[in-house]
Amino acid sequence: MAASTADSAATSSPEGPEVFMPTTEERKRLLRGVIPRARRLGVDDTLRGWSWSAPPLLSPYEVPLGLSEVASAYCETGRDVYARRVLGTEPEPNEKMLLGGSLHGTLRDWVVHAKRSLYACGVGRIEEALERIRTFPAPELPEAKTLLQYETDAIEFRIREAMSQFPRIGTDAIVAQVLPVTLGQMLDGAFLGLSRRLSTDLLNLGEPVVLDIIFDDEKRSFHRLTLAGYALVLEAVYEFPVDVGLTVYAGFRDGRLRMEREFTVLGDEVRMEFIEARDEKQRMVAEAMDPGPCEGCEAWCGR
Amino acid sequence: MNLPDLTVTDVRQYVYCPRIPYYRYTLPLERPVTAKMDLGREEHESTSAKESRRTLKAYGIKEGERRFGVDLYSRHLHLRGRIDMVIFTRYELVPVEYKMTSDVGLHHKYQLAAYAMLAEHTCSQTVSRAFVYLTPEKRAVEVPITAAMRERVRGVLAELRRSVWNERLPAPTPHRGRCYGCEYRRFCGDVLAGGA
Numbered sequence: 001m002a003a004s005t006a007d008s009a010a011t012s013s014p015e016g017p018e019v020f021m022p023t024t025e026e027r028k029r030l031l032r033g034v035i036p037r038a039r040r041l042g043v044d045d046t047l048r049g050w051s052w053s054a055p056p057l058l059s060p061y062e063v064p065l066g067l068s069e070v071a072s073a074y075c076e077t078g079r080d081v082y083a084r085r086v087l088g089t090e091p092e093p094n095e096k097m098l099l100g101g102s103l104h105g106t107l108r109d110w111v112v113h114a115k116r117s118l119y120a121c122g123v124g125r126i127e128e129a130l131e132r133i134r135t136f137p138a139p140e141l142p143e144a145k146t147l148l149q150y151e152t153d154a155i156e157f158r159i160r161e162a163m164s165q166f167p168r169i170g171t172d173a174i175v176a177q178v179l180p181v182t183l184g185q186m187l188d189g190a191f192l193g194l195s196r197r198l199s200t201d202l203l204n205l206g207e208p209v210v211l212d213i214i215f216d217d218e219k220r221s222f223h224r225l226t227l228a229g230y231a232l233v234l235e236a237v238y239e240f241p242v243d244v245g246l247t248v249y250a251g252f253r254d255g256r257l258r259m260e261r262e263f264t265v266l267g268d269e270v271r272m273e274f275i276e277a278r279d280e281k282q283r284m285v286a287e288a289m290d291p292g293p294c295e296g297c298e299a300w301c302g303r
Numbered sequence: 304m305n306l307p308d309l310t311v312t313d314v315r316q317y318v319y320c321p322r323i324p325y326y327r328y329t330l331p332l333e334r335p336v337t338a339k340m341d342l343g344r345e346e347h348e349s350t351s352a353k354e355s356r357r358t359l360k361a362y363g364i365k366e367g368e369r370r371f372g373v374d375l376y377s378r379h380l381h382l383r384g385r386i387d388m389v390i391f392t393r394y395e396l397v398p399v400e401y402k403m404t405s406d407v408g409l410h411h412k413y414q415l416a417a418y419a420m421l422a423e424h425t426c427s428q429t430v431s432r433a434f435v436y437l438t439p440e441k442r443a444v445e446v447p448i449t450a451a452m453r454e455r456v457r458g459v460l461a462e463l464r465r466s467v468w469n470e471r472l473p474a475p476t477p478h479r480g481r482c483y484g485c486e487y488r489r490f491c492g493d494v495l496a497g498g499a
Contacts, residue, residue, distance in 0.1 A: 041447055044409055055477035268409060269451040279474065 018154045038243035038265045047271040049235025052191040059193020061282035066195045070278045071225035076294035080301040085285045092300045100215045106144040108183045122171040180204040191236035200230040210245040224264045228274040231266045311384030315414035321473035326487045328467045361443040367392040377424035398433040416452040
């Protein structure tokens with residue numbers, strides 16, 4: 001199914017403050033467009049994560065798949081899941097996966113480092129905090145270097161902006177203001193018949209937003225299923241509504257970071273699509289039904 | 304490939320349980336009519352008669368022309384349907400479907416989306432919202448018609464055609480409670496009605 005255009009607001013933002021932070025225009029679009037639209041459309045209560053104990057969310061099979069296994073459709077037939085779960089094949093990560101994993105790891109380490117520097121110095125010694133943030137060891141990977149250079153410049157701007165706007169801001173508040181993200185929030189997916197050790201990224205823009213950062217890949221219609229899946233799990237675990245997701249597409253060209261952020265309203269359709277994919281893939285594994293290889297299958301998957 | 308025409312009812316039933324339209328198209332049977340279906344038809348007729356005497360206040364519309372039992376067809380979608388009422392205003396087309404229920408289910412939502420798409424194709428005017436008129440409560444519920452809903456309807460039509468064409472039995476609805484009143488219950492040997 002193709003990605004919807006009206007229910008997702010795609011915006012180009014080469015000058016965004018941080019990879020995950022929306023620009024002023026994007027924030028306006030989010031607050032005046034995406035969030036009100038999500039509230040107006042609403043979500044059928046049977047498709048809220050907290051309705052996990054009844055159909056259609058109730059998992060019909062005892063096959064705790066990872067969320068990415070359900071949501072991902074890089075392998076069109078889903079044979080990658082069959083190969084891994086039924087045949088016991090060990091996946092061989094391709095170059096893109098390795099790069100993505102490495103950049104995600106770098107970004108997570110940097111966020112912890114930046115938050116730690118701010119807490120250690122406090123707002124009283126903000127220049128020292130900025131100095132500390134700059135001391136993050138330069139990674140070898142050129143893409144990671146570019147990413148961190150961008151992040152370091154951006155956070156300096158954000159901190160100075162916050163300090164000038166709110167001169168009496170406290171340490172904890174400035175961290176929340178300039179880095180309102182939780183990277184790698186752990187979640188128990190068992191409510192939805194998924195793995196018990198899921199991990200997601202979250203952005204707090206006054207409303208919880210599921211965050212998915214995708215490095216060096218084009219937009220694909222199934223990317224929004226990841227957002228819907230994590231929204232369902234968050235709703236099941238914490239029982240608060242999650243109506244908006246954000247996919248950040250980050251790529252590198254000529255040593256420069258290029259970004260596009262796409263907000264998605266997590267309405268009935270994308271939730272249903274996720275649940276249908278879950279049921280289909282769990283059934284495939286539970287009943288050991290080989291879906292056959294897809295075109296361009298990875299070697300380990302098509303074996 | 305010659306695409307057979309489908310109906311809006313197929314869309315609603317597919318969302319309710321994908322097996323119902325599959326059986327309708329693949330089994331050479333006369334469709335059994337349940338008491339619930341008879342009751343629904345009678346209620347529909349009586350609501351249409353009453354509706355013609357009402358104002359459009361329930362829909363928050365001041366002026367508009369109502370047409371009842373409008374036949375809609377789209378050659379592009381290979382889809383047809385007959386909607387209970389369409390309100391024609393200066394600025395928009397508003398499809399309305401009567402339902403003898405107290406709430407709007409997902410299957411009703413996508414039925415309306417399908418009607419909206421058909422109305423657009425038939426009348427060459429955009430539809431951005433539709434209504435379900437809940438007859439027991441005498442209340443109209445607005446359903447915004449979004450791009451994602453249209454996409455879903457297209458997906459349902461494609462999936463339904465695929466399953467009928469390939470004679471591939473779709474998975475049953477996860478809502479097993481629905482199986483009790485289903486006219487095709489005896490054909491679903493692999494489904495244990497009443498379970499989760």
